[in-house]
Structures are given as C-alpha cells and as structure tokens.
C-alpha cells in the first residue's frame with residue numbers, strides 16, 4: 411500500500427484550516443490590488459501577512475527539525491494550494507520568505523540556524539526574507555564561465571568582513587515594508603573572480619538593518635499586483651566573515667538545492683490558479699444562459715472545455731504531489747520530477763486559464779470577474795522560479811544528456 415494519495419487526518423485538518431483562513435482573511439485582502447502604486451499595494455497587504463504569521467502559516471512551512479511545524483513539502487503544498495488559489499500576492503510574500511530562509515535551513519550551521527531563525531518561528535510581527543539571485547541584465551546564465559558575466563554582485567573579504575557590491579532585481583519582498591531591507595536576505599555573490607563559477611560563487615546572509623542597501627524602484631509587475639518586486643543596489647554592504655551559508659564557493663550548488671522544492675511548489679501554484687478559475691467558470695456555465703434557452707454548460711463545446719480543464723488540474727496536482735514526495739524522501743528522481751512539475755504545471759495553467767476565459771466569453775475580460783487577475787498571476791509561473799526556457803528546460807536537457815541518465819528512475823522507484 412505504498413501508493414496512497416489520501417490525506418492523513420492531520421493533513422485534511424491542515425487543508426480545511428488553510429481554506430478557511432484564505433476565505434476569511436486573504437479574500438478581503440485582495441482589495442489591496444486596486445491601489446495605484448506597487449508599494450501602496452504591497453503595504454496594504456501587511457495586515458493579512460501579519461495574520462498569516464499570527465495563524466502560524468510560516469511555522470507550518472518550516473521543517474520540524476528546524477523548530478517549525480512542517481512534516482514535509484507535501485504539507486507545504488497542501489497549505490499553499492489553499493492560500494494561493496485565493497490570494498497569489500500575499501501567499502507569494504509568505505513563500506518568498508520561505509525561499510529566503512532555505513539556504514539557512516539547507517546549508518546553515520546549527521549556530522547560524524539558532525541565530526537567524528527564531529524571529530521567523532515567532533507568531534508575531536511581519537518578518538520577511540528574500541533569496542537574492544536575479545540581477546538587472548539577466549540571471550539565466552548565473553553559472554556562465556567568462557566571457558559571460560554570470561553573477562555580477564561581488565563579495566570581497568576585507569579582514570573579517572565580506573563587502574558586498576552589486577544590484578539585484580525581482581527579489582520578492584527584498585527591500586521590506588519600509589525600503590530598508592527585509593529581515594534576512596540570502597544573497598548570491600561572486601566571492602572569487604578567478605575561480606570557475608562552481609567554486610567562485612557563494613550565498614551570504616545579510617540581516618536587517620543593512621547599511622548600504624539602496625531601494626531603486628518597485629517593479630510594476632503584470633500579475634501578483636500586491637507583491638513587492640524591487641530593484642535595489644548593494645553598496646559596500648558589510649557582513650561578518652561567518653555569514654557564508656554552506657561552503658565558500660558552494661553557492662550555485664546550494665541555490666540548486668533550494669530551487670528543487672521551489673519548482674514543485676510552482677506546479678502547486680498552477681493547480682491553485684486553475685482550480686480557482688475552474689470553480690468560477692463552472693458556476694458561470696451552470697447559471698448563465700447568455701440570452702439562449704439553456705445554461706451554457708448544456709452546450710457540448712462548453713462541457714468538453716470544462717472537462718479538459720478538470721483533467722489538467724487533477725493530472726498536474728498528481729505530478730506535483732509526486733514531486734513533493736520525492737523531495738521529502740530525497741529520491742534520486744526528485745530534481746527531475748520537480749522540474750517537470752514546474753514546467754508542466756506553469757504552461758498548463760496559462761493554457762487552461764485562457765481556455766476558461768473563452769468559455770465565459772467577453773465578460774471574462776472585465777476585471778470585475780476574477781479570470782483576468784488569475785491569468786495575470788499565471789503568466790508569471792513559466793517565467794519565475796527559474797524561467798522555463800532559460801533555466802528549467804536546460805536543467806532537464808543536461809540530465810537527459812548525461813550518460814548515466816536512466817529514464818525509468820523517475821517512473822518506478824522502489825521503496826528501499
């Protein structure tokens with residue numbers, strides 16, 4: 411009985427609790443998306459984010475081994491599907507914080523964990539963390555050897571301090587609620603300009619207040635309208651020599667490890683958006699006649715489109731849960747499955763969202779209905795968490811080219 415997709419009683423409770431919270435707190439918080447500027451919209455989500463923290467949702471995404479309450483990525487996937495299907499912006503602020511903490515959780519020493527994690531385990535205030543990989547000018551080729559620029563942000567050791575200089579962009583919540591910086595930033599930096607990328611790049615942790623972090627602008631993104639995506643400068647930001655997460659020079663490998671689980675979660679984001687769009691469209695099709703005799707669901711073309719959308723949701727969720735489970739048990743298939751979940755889920759969501767808009771018809775093009783917002787959010791999924799073309803398909807391609815690649819590893823892995 412190893413293959414069993416039923417939730418445990420505890421997971422079902424977690425799902426229902428998350429669903430209720432999303433309905434009661436995150437749904438009204440969507441109002442923030444109507445405000446004129448990106449910073450105003452983000453600021454308006456703060457009460458909802460504080461409520462997420464107070465209700466323990468950040469703790470629920472931090473592993474038990476680090477003092478949190480998550481028994482694994484499947485648990486996180488259950489929570490995230492519920493929250494993201496109602497409010498992608500505020501949920502991404504939560505998950506962006508989890509991503510920012512991952513280098514500490516995966517690569518940090520016990521001492522670093524004890525120092526850095528407590529404020530994120532408390533159920534008070536609005537702590538933010540960010541994983542700073544992306545740079546203006548592109549980051550798909552972070553591992554490029556010269557003459558490619560790769561990671562341009564540098565960290566130079568002077569005495570017992572690292573001095574960080576560079577620019578970052580698109581990093582979730584990085585400049586915090588007040589432009590002065592998130593509580594914790596994990597920053598991908600070049601620490602040895604002479605070494606090859608796999609030995610010359612490291613992740614350094616910067617804690618607030620970070621003197622030298624200069625806000626430039628908040629990007630006016632197509633979707634996730636109430637989520638902060640800043641562009642900012644790092645001007646001689648100074649941190650202790652001990653602030654390297656993982657090994658000096660091991661930054662690209664640690665980044666890869668952090669982004670494996672994140673890929674599976676992007677697939678879950680896709681499920682969440684498709685699910686929200688499907689529920690709305692099903693209700694519309696059952697009740698709207700659009701001037702005809704029968705509700706439009708009676709038209710075969712409409713019914714078939716709804717059937718195809720439902721198949722896409724269920725198949726994507728299965729693949730994502732499979733990927734999350736592989737990550738949880740540290741299966742050799744985890745990376746492949748997580749990337750496949752990310753690529754498949756993200757591209758399926760964009761297709762399904764537009765298909766469902768065609769079912770609803772012209773009214774779907776009015777922001778008074780939710781489908782336009784959901785599509786705007788879905789458009790990010792193939793682009794972020796490692797773009798599907800510049801990063802994710804390349805990773806899969808590299809696996810397939812490897813002489814030791816076994817196509818059946820991901821298909822039928824036996825319990826040991």
Ligand SMILES: Cc1cc2nc3c(=O)[nH]c(=O)nc-3n(C[C@H](O)[C@H](O)[C@H](O)COP(=O)(O)OP(=O)(O)OC[C@H]3O[C@@H](n4cnc5c(N)ncnc54)[C@H](O)[C@@H]3O)c2cc1C
Nearest residue numbers: 541543544548549550580581582793794795796797799800
């Ligand atoms: C809502 C949101 C939240 C985000 N949060 C974060 C965050 O918290 N932290 C963070 O660091 N970033 C974040 N990002 C940025 C995001 O993760 C991107 O995935 C990342 O910047 C890489 O983008 P890219 O692949 O388009 O790279 P780019 O370097 O901009 O490449 C652009 C395009 O060029 C092509 N390309 C480039 N190189 C190659 C190649 N070698 N082979 C094939 N094609 C190539 C591809 O078509 C690629 O899409 C966020 C973005 C969004 C929208």
